[in-house]
Amino acid sequence: MEKKNIDWANLDFSYRPTNMRYVANWKDGKWDEGGLTADDKVVISECAGVLQYSQSCFEGLKAYTTEKGQIVIFRPDLNASRMADSCRRLEMPVFPEDKWVDAVVQTVRANADYVPPYGTGATLYIRPYMFGSGPVIGVKPASEYQFRVFTTPVGPYFKGGAKPITICVSDFDRAAPHGTGHIKAGLNYAMSLHAIMVAHENGFAENMYLDAATRTNVEETGGANFIFITKDGKLVTPKSSTILPSITRRSLMYVAKEYLGMEVEERTVPFAEVSEMAECGLCGTAAVISPVGKIVDHGKEICLPSGMEEMGPVTRKLYDTLTGIQMGRLEAPKGWIKVIE
Numbered sequence: 001m002e003k004k005n006i007d008w009a010n011l012d013f014s015y016r017p018t019n020m021r022y023v024a025n026w027k028d029g030k031w032d033e034g035g036l037t038a039d040d041k042v043v044i045s046e047c048a049g050v051l052q053y054s055q056s057c058f059e060g061l062k063a064y065t066t067e068k069g070q071i072v073i074f075r076p077d078l079n080a081s082r083m084a085d086s087c088r089r090l091e092m093p094v095f096p097e098d099k100w101v102d103a104v105v106q107t108v109r110a111n112a113d114y115v116p117p118y119g120t121g122a123t124l125y126i127r128p129y130m131f132g133s134g135p136v137i138g139v140k141p142a143s144e145y146q147f148r149v150f151t152t153p154v155g156p157y158f159k160g161g162a163k164p165i166t167i168c169v170s171d172f173d174r175a176a177p178h179g180t181g182h183i184k185a186g187l188n189y190a191m192s193l194h195a196i197m198v199a200h201e202n203g204f205a206e207n208m209y210l211d212a213a214t215r216t217n218v219e220e221t222g223g224a225n226f227i228f229i230t231k232d233g234k235l236v237t238p239k240s241s242t243i244l245p246s247i248t249r250r251s252l253m254y255v256a257k258e259y260l261g262m263e264v265e266e267r268t269v270p271f272a273e274v275s276e277m278a279e280c281g282l283c284g285t286a287a288v289i290s291p292v293g294k295i296v297d298h299g300k301e302i303c304l305p306s307g308m309e310e311m312g313p314v315t316r317k318l319y320d321t322l323t324g325i326q327m328g329r330l331e332a333p334k335g336w337i338k339v340i341e
């Protein structure tokens with residue numbers, strides 16, 4: 001298989017159509033066979049649930065080329081199960097989890113020429129998603145749904161890759177208590193668009209959201225969870241029922257404990273404690289670990305001791321270990337890596 005002629009090392013995080021995508025339809029209470037198609041267009045009712053009431057959810061995972069040249073995906077079973085949680089919360093039909101993983105595998109295999117070669121720094125981003133395709137005008141769940149998976153080769157989510165970024169404390173809330181912050185609903189991202197534009201206009205790469213109820217605790221950003229490293233070398237990460245349970249963060253907690261022998265605390269993180277931290281990073285599939293150098297709270301600057309030049313030393317170790325596992329340089333815990341045959 002010959003790879004596409006793409007300048008892999010200079011890819012940014014944007015959409016570039018690839019050969020094939022997966023489509024399955026839910027109608028009359030059941031899923032059809034599903035399969036691959038070359039057609040990148042979606043035709044739905046003008047009154048589709050997704051268009052009227054934003055009934056949609058999605059996932060994000062990546063395919064990597066390992067050091068030995070195999071194509072692998074990272075913990076797809078966790079994405080399948082998180083999407084099932086999203087569907088249940090949004091009154092959408094669950095796409096069976098084993099079929100979900102198989103749909104992802106089929107789509108990656110069909111686009112193998114777009115999986116960036118080892119060592120380029122790029123990866124193939126995989127976007128499974130589902131939406132209400134049947135018409136609804138009263139507020140209720142749609143009667144028909146479409147599940148799709150496409151792929152797109154990507155580079156770093158933040159310009160500059162591993163360079164520390166500056167973020168700001170947002171005046172907007174991301175998720176309400178007992179709301180939808182813990183699932184990957186499209187509506188969570190729609191409502192964050194104004195907040196991210198305001199942040200960008202003010203020169204910040206991302207928003208730090210605080211908990212909506214008290215505005216005293218750190219939640220997450222628009223597209224990643226937080227990790228902090230304390231001055232005595234512990235990994236601390238916010239625990240909250242209104243943040244997305246990041247698979248990267250859960251993996252890093254394991255890596256920190258089991259590979260690096262670190263202490264790990266998942267707990268409420270008061271914003272007041274952030275100025276005491278040694279390092280801060282944003283973690284997620286797209287973000288990998290993006291180091292944060294500075295957090296600005298309405299003009300008041302918190303400068304992390306790790307600085308603005310490079311990631312802090314502990315963040316670097318976590319980054320190298322996680323990407324080492326993903327790229328096959330380090331042995332993975334059982335079940336973390338799925339090889340695309």
Ligand code: PLP
Nearest residue numbers: 223224225244246247248284285
């Ligand atoms: N938090 C939000 C709001 C996200 O959109 C994402 C991205 O998926 C994450 C966290 C990170 O989750 P994961 O590590 O599973 O990609």
Ligand code: COI
Nearest residue numbers: 060061223284285286287
């Ligand atoms: C991901 O990391 O996969 C995300 O979904 C984050 C962002 C692109 C929304």
